[in-house]
Amino acid sequence: MINGISINYYLLLSAVLFIIGAVGVMARRNSIIIFMCIELMLNAVNLLLVSFSTLHNDASGQVFVFFIMAVAAAEVAVGLAILSMIYRNVKTIDTDVLSNLKN
Amino acid sequence: MKGLLIISGLGILAMLAEIFKFKKLLFPMVLLGIVAAYAFNFMEWKTGMSIPYFDNMIGFDKLGLAFSGIILATAFFWFILANDYFEEDTNLVDHFALVLFALVGALMLTSFKNMTTLFLGVEIMSIPLYVLAASKKNDIKSNEAGFKYLIMGSFASGFLLFGIALIYGATGSFDLMQIRAFISENAATLPLFFYVGVVFMLIAMLFKVSAAPFHFWAPDVYQGSPTLITALMSTVVKTAAFAAFMRLFMVGFAEVSSTWTGILAGAVALSLVIANFSAAMQSNVKRMLAYSSISHAAFMLMVILANVRSNLSVNALIYYSLAYSLGSIAAFGVLYNVTKKGNENIDAFNGLAKRNPSLALCMAVAMLSLAGIPITSGFFAKYFVFTAMIGTQYKWLLIVAVLTSAVGVYYYLKVVIAMYFKKQETEEPIQIERSNILVIVLTTAATIAIGVVPGIVAEMFKF
Numbered sequence: 285m286i287n288g289i290s291i292n293y294y295l296l297l298s299a300v301l302f303i304i305g306a307v308g309v310m311a312r313r314n315s316i317i318i319f320m321c322i323e324l325m326l327n328a329v330n331l332l333l334v335s336f337s338t339l340h341n342d343a344s345g346q347v348f349v350f351f352i353m354a355v356a357a358a359e360v361a362v363g364l365a366i367l368s369m370i371y372r373n374v375k376t377i378d379t380d381v382l383s384n385l386k387n
Numbered sequence: 388m389k390g391l392l393i394i395s396g397l398g399i400l401a402m403l404a405e406i407f408k409f410k411k412l413l414f415p416m417v418l419l420g421i422v423a424a425y426a427f428n429f430m431e432w433k434t435g436m437s438i439p440y441f442d443n444m445i446g447f448d449k450l451g452l453a454f455s456g457i458i459l460a461t462a463f464f465w466f467i468l469a470n471d472y473f474e475e476d477t478n479l480v481d482h483f484a485l486v487l488f489a490l491v492g493a494l495m496l497t498s499f500k501n502m503t504t505l506f507l508g509v510e511i512m513s514i515p516l517y518v519l520a521a522s523k524k525n526d527i528k529s530n531e532a533g534f535k536y537l538i539m540g541s542f543a544s545g546f547l548l549f550g551i552a553l554i555y556g557a558t559g560s561f562d563l564m565q566i567r568a569f570i571s572e573n574a575a576t577l578p579l580f581f582y583v584g585v586v587f588m589l590i591a592m593l594f595k596v597s598a599a600p601f602h603f604w605a606p607d608v609y610q611g612s613p614t615l616i617t618a619l620m621s622t623v624v625k626t627a628a629f630a631a632f633m634r635l636f637m638v639g640f641a642e643v644s645s646t647w648t649g650i651l652a653g654a655v656a657l658s659l660v661i662a663n664f665s666a667a668m669q670s671n672v673k674r675m676l677a678y679s680s681i682s683h684a685a686f687m688l689m690v691i692l693a694n695v696r697s698n699l700s701v702n703a704l705i706y707y708s709l710a711y712s713l714g715s716i717a718a719f720g721v722l723y724n725v726t727k728k729g730n731e732n733i734d735a736f737n738g739l740a741k742r743n744p745s746l747a748l749c750m751a752v753a754m755l756s757l758a759g760i761p762i763t764s765g766f767f768a769k770y771f772v773f774t775a776m777i778g779t780q781y782k783w784l785l786i787v788a789v790l791t792s793a794v795g796v797y798y799y800l801k802v803v804i805a806m807y808f809k810k811q812e813t814e815e816p817i818q819i820e821r822s823n824i825l826v827i828v829l830t831t832a833a834t835i836a837i838g839v840v841p842g843i844v845a846e847m848f849k850f
Contacts, residue, residue, distance in 0.1 A: 295580065305545070306545070309542055322538070322541045322542065325542075325545035325549070329545065329549050332552040332556070333552045336555055339556070340556075344560075345552075345555060347503075348506075348555075348561065351503060351507060352506075355514075358510075359537070359544075362514055362517050362518055363517075363537050363538075363541075366517070366518075366521045366534050369521065369524055374527060384528050385528060385611050
């Protein structure tokens, strides 16, 4: 129980957010939206970690969240750099154009 | 630990090289640094003491040091192979720094003691590789490889983190040994979401080692990346991912093995079948080697499956990583030199035996080793895996493995046949750099050497 709300609700909320993110990554075609969905997945994890950290009265969960934030920022920076490179080459960021690799 | 610090220092040094203008000195410095890291690594391995660092977040025990040794040795060969690749690019120092930081992540993965270091190790290793995969800026194929690698890598990281969060929720700790202790004390009262967490982490790790059904990114990424980066991905990254996989599941989750061994066995069987049959249909050699690396991943996963009850055959995994890394470095070294003109299809190898006999011989040995033909190390690597599997309940996997290996022999020999029996219009000899010849010959010789004395090598890594 955190502030009178059962931990299961926190778990449910972050699971729903995570699934929305995961489905988004698989279903969407726009690269920027795919990045947003990955961010959503990571933020679902952050929410879960923070609520478990409060539940256990243990700060290490919240420290872990900082690591995730830092890494997510680095990942998106690299991702956007690659995207702008793709845009320069093919003038679109739709993932449908990315099918040059086959046998 | 000293090895990790030296490599990190080298990475920072590489970034400073541009500013302080010692670009020319950088290459010998990196090679020396890796040798020094290897020497310290070896000394720590000799004394056999595991000192925990950073509040027991990382600690190089004998197992971690053995894997670190393989990674450092492979990296050393890789850097010599890659010296001219670096020279033709203007951003030389950036490439050095990126590869070195990826190496830092790989070393962290061999010896993590905490979920934090596992996550950071995975990311420190992966993020530089996303950039390196996309490093041919004007080549859309390379861009695509980098993009796919990035999306799939961060997708897998999401699963890894969700698993970590769920396990933290159930056990209240990120420490691997504390999680293990908690599991064995409270085995009956673990909540359902703990098991979901274990399965999520398994899925994420299967992504990282590119085992079926989570392998689909690997052929594309391997094909699109510059050949030398592919070599790095299929040796250093693979070894590190397996070291992490083994530590996580054999140390952390050994007590709940019934939750994950079934899924793992399924993944192994699926990888063996899909990888070998797909590889047989490829005409692009790089893509074929990507599928071959998936089938090798399945073999290494079999060791983890076999070791659930006892840790007796950890050396089988170390031997396999060593044999596979050496064989791959030799194969990719030849591939890099043969495909320099851009044709990556199998007909690029036609008549290689006439154009450069020693290169063809080395490629043939590497292919035989990867296929698992006797007196090369690949044969004994597979042999050790099979002996580890006998006596477990997964004997049926052995049958699948033997049958699919027969398919494997077909596509490895396809390359050998192209080199020795097919004709090429041009008979001009292929010129390769002396440093590249050195690496290819050395790794080929090592492939045979550790195949001739497999007992001694395997005994060395016995725990």
